[in-house]
Amino acid sequence: MTPVEIIQQFQIEGKVLEVKPMGEGFINDTLIVKTEGEAPDYILQRKNHLVFPDVPAMMDNIVAVTEHIKAKVADPSRETLTVIPTIDGKYYYQDGENFWAVCTLIPGVLSYVKADTVDLAYQGGVGIGRFQTLLADFDKTLAVTLKGFHDMAYRFEEWDKAIREDKAGRVASVQEEISWIESRRKEMSDFYALIQNGTIPTRVAHNDTKISNILFNTDGSVLCAIDLDTVMSSTSLNDVGDALRSYTNITFEDDPNYENVAMDIQMFEAWIKGYLSERKDTLTDSEKEYLAFSGRFITYEQVLRFLMDYINGDTYYKIKYPEHNLVRTRSQYALLCSMEAQYETMQNIVKDLLRA
Ligand code: GN1
């Protein structure tokens, strides 16, 4: 079926004018559906069922979370996603082995792939803090849409397997990169143990908080978090860490000029300040203690994930050229090193902000 035929399976308003690709997602295919006149436009997504094994359960998560948010905010049609059901009342349409889902396009918003100003970083922090706060009393059980997503113990199992199997015959060529992972393995496992043993609590988290997954109003204020595919029970620190990885990098995630990569400490301060404006009173001491470390944790995980995908023969992330995952690995590693070099300053900033 064509995208135009697929969109007709959903309860949309208006006559469809055109359907065209949009955005830079690494996992799903995203299309924008333009309609005639006053009717809303829509986002049509082919959900990657090779990554998300249970798309129906994922859509149930998204509907439950967005309904919870809608009941609390001033403008429910803008302050979270609106999922459009199919004609027969499901939240996805299955065409052969493909799964499709539709949301209303929120008009008059801005989105970014990179944060350019400290104001934007501050607002991004507010947005994630608010998202977590809105879901603090969510009491339904969320399905696990992706097994072991930020589970470092599971990631290491997969990692060991990838190296053992060497499916693409690339292990010998990435010995140095492998040593970056191995030399930090104990430190990361020790941190992860605090999550496993409950020292760091588990809550509802977004789990994929890079800047492109947040919408902003045209006046610069934050509107809402989108891309809710990975909303699951996990630590709030995963959202902090992934946002820091995204907002503080002075260049793009896959910049092949590794000397361009660095963490901007002012962006770090701004993001954390925005986040704490929403979460300062509800974080536990253990969460506060690891705010700065979470940036290193998720950036490390991202280095591991890109490298593992390269070793596996590029089966997970979409790539634009053959060595793309290797370039992403090295570029994110440069960011990790920059965070490590500035770690003491990061911790002092957090301490000062918590005292303020
Ligand atoms: C993917 O789906 P998207 O493009 O927002 C990935 C994230 C990575 C990110 C790296 C489900 O995000 O975990 O951090 O790429 N999402 C999934 O840019 O794996």
Ligand code: MG
């Ligand atoms: Mg996204």
